[in-house]
């Protein structure tokens with residue numbers, strides 16, 4: 233990872249002002265005619281979703297005022313505007329993770345920019361390890377709910393002064409994932425003949441970058457988590473705070489290890505391999521969902 237001046241300034245950045253978000257949004261509005269209502273955040277290896285867009289305008293993150301940039305393999309660093317199923321969308325090819333050293337204000341910076349652009353719906357995707365024993369590698373899990381584990385440890389992106397222009401001080405999270413969108417996604421998946429590999433479940437975010445120990449996986453299962461990853465929850469919290477509807481899906485890229493005799497070891501290469509295998513199906517599902525929205 234090259235730590236240039238820009239990276240260091242983002243790592244150290246404590247917070248952002250409303251004007252920062254506004255400046256980024258205004259810059260984007262001045263540089264594209266697109267007025268997206270849907271934003272899509274691409275998980276590890278899932279950037280191909282942006283290839284679905286037509287009439288594209290692409291902005292490398294480094295060119296966008298105040299925007300952070302991604303340091304992880306499998307995450308390009310660009311914002312892609314375009315049309316999908318006749319709907320104007322904006323797609324993040326590359327997200328920001330807490331484990332990269334960014335604080336949660338930086339991790340979630342794009343979500344508030346989307347809100348100021350006029351986005352109403354956020355689609356989040358991620359690569360995740362399967363905890364539920366009935367899940368197989370390559371399954372797509374519609375996220376029903378999440379466990380924001382860093383939040384348990386005081387790392388919630390809404391900690392700090394609340395800016396009412398984004399949302400209320402104490403936002404509700406019991407309705408974080410939109411039931412109607414989930415139902416539509418299920419229908420979309422059935423139409424595509426995907427029922428055999430569609431699951432529904434609870435995503436648990438850990439800070440990463442370490443994959444889990446065996447004992448940690450056992451704990452997460454006991455807590456009711458079906459899949460584990462290193463992203464998504466902060467973005468969803470900030471999106472719900474500012475009133476965006478959220479739909480999320482996890483691609484189960486690997487089975488977590490829960491047996492001390494097992495020789496298997498979680499690794500990022502396997503994660504990216506699985507995303508390659510399922511990328512077309514995932515794109516089909518998101519596209520069919522958008523057609524129904």
Ligand SMILES: O=P(O)(O)O[C@@H]1C[C@H](O)[C@@H](CO)O1
Nearest residue numbers: 275276358359462463500503
């Ligand atoms: O951005 P996501 O959550 O899809 O990325 C997952 C978590 C780590 O960044 C990486 C581990 O392989 O994939």
